[in-house]
Structures are given as C-alpha cells and as structure tokens.
Amino acid sequence: MIYTKPLHGSRSNAQLKPDKIARFYYHITRESDWGEEITLNPIGGNNGNRAFDEPKNARTCVAPSIENCLCAIVYGDADPYYIYRTKEKVIAYWPYQVEDATLTRERWIINPQSFILVGTLEIGKFVESREIDRQFSLNDSCGSYEDVPHQREVLKAWKSALKTNKCGGLKI
Numbered sequence: 001m002i003y004t005k006p007l008h009g010s011r012s013n014a015q016l017k018p019d020k021i022a023r024f025y026y027h028i029t030r031e032s033d034w035g036e037e038i039t040l041n042p043i044g045g046n047n048g049n050r051a052f053d054e055p056k057n058a059r060t061c062v063a064p065s066i067e068n069c070l071c072a073i074v075y076g077d078a079d080p081y082y083i084y085r086t087k088e089k090v091i092a093y094w095p096y097q098v099e100d101a102t103l104t105r106e107r108w109i110i111n112p113q114s115f116i117l118v119g120t121l122e123i124g125k126f127v128e129s130r131e132i133d134r135q136f137s138l139n140d141s142c143g144s145y146e147d148v149p150h151q152r153e154v155l156k157a158w159k160s161a162l163k164t165n166k167c168g169g170l171k172i
Helices: 066-072 124-129 148-164
Strands: 026-029 037-040 060-062 081-086 107-109 113-121
Touching (some): 026 060, 066 148
Antiparallel strands (some): 026 081, 060 107, 081 113
C-alpha cells in the first residue's frame, strides 16, 4: 500500500518532486535473508534508520552511491552489510524534512522496486578501530545521528576508503 493521505505538515507521495534523471540507486541493509534479488515495498512510519521527526511517507530510502548510503546510516556491530542496487535505472523522488539529504543525496522510491545484491561490506573492524584512513572517528553514533559537518568528514573518508579499497571488507 502506498501512503497517499498527508499527515499534518507533510506531503502526500503524489506531491513529491521526481528526480529528472533515471539512475541506479543503492540501499544498504544488515538483513541476510533477502537473497540475490528482492522487491522492496515502501514502508511508512519511522521505521529502520529514520529520525523520529522525519516524514512518515511510505518509501524506500536510497542513495546514488555506496558511500552516500554509508554516510546516512547508523553503524551497528552486525557484519556484513548487504549492498543492494536497483535492478534497473529508476526515477526516485526528492525527500523533504530530512536534515542530511543534501549531503547523503538521499532519494525516495515510492513504489515497489526490484533490487539486486551487488556486494557485502564488513565494517566491524572499523567500528572497533574507530578509524578509516585516520580521517574521522567511526563509532556506533556515526551516520544519520551525527551533525552534518561531521557527516561531511564521514562521507569524504568513505569515498577515499572505497575508491582505494583500503576498507578491505568490500566484496563486489
């Protein structure tokens, strides 16, 4: 079911602004039983990695790169993280009232969408060492609970670590 009735101070999905370009999007999860391909149905409310004050629109939160996804999540101690990508290029929608969306480049997919498993990432060793490339402290409070200036450093370090494969745990 797709959420269509706006809540107080919110917009219905029909009022969301679509991105102009169809592209592949990524979604990261710790769910191990999704398999090689899954259709994700948008979920409403404040489930998963959403802040309590974010809109409750039914959606699947995605980003155009792995590092943008990593910058948007809160890290836990369960490894590996599973990296999914949309099976086809899709049009996603611009979020609203999501404080870090300009940095994470978060978009919303508001219809059921097929995703394929493209890899895994083990970040536990980084949580334990609290460091990637000596550029920032990685701990269980990083990701979307951090302030935006700190997230810029997190994003920069993830880009560097993934580009040079210094994280070592990435398997694609």
